[in-house]
Amino acid sequence: MKNGFQIVDAHTHIGTAPHSGRSYSDEDLLRDMDRFGVDRSLIIPFPVVDDFAATHDEIGRAVRRWPDRLSGAACLYPFQAEGVFRSEVRRCREQ
Numbered sequence: 001m002k003n004g005f006q007i008v009d010a011h012t013h014i015g016t017a018p019h020s021g022r023s024y025s026d027e028d029l030l031r032d033m034d035r036f037g038v039d040r041s042l043i044i045p046f047p048v049v050d051d052f053a054a055t056h057d058e059i060g061r062a063v064r065r066w067p068d069r070l071s072g073a074a075c076l077y078p079f080q081a082e083g084v085f086r087s088e089v090r091r092c093r094e095q
Contacts, residue, residue, distance in 0.1 A: 008042070009038045041069065042070075042071045043063070043073070052074075053088060056095075059073075
């Protein structure tokens with residue numbers, strides 16, 4: 001918190017970046033959040049992933065582990081079948 005305001009980072013990633021191979025865990029994220037005075041972070045999937053469900057699962061585990069510090073967002077390919085899209089959004093919401 002700074003000057004009475006909560007500091008929120010609205011664009012973070014965990015996992016392995018497909019474009020660089022760099023890995024970053026939820027523990028790494030929390031360590032850096034503490035280092036830079038960030039109170040809460042929103043974790044979003046990397047822009048291009050092979051398996052969105054696995055990525056969403058990883059984000060969900062981190063959010064459940066650190067609910068007071070982390071929030072998560074789902075990201076899906078918008079041109080897939082509507083039923084598949086809705087099913088994954090529902091699954092993420094209910095986890």
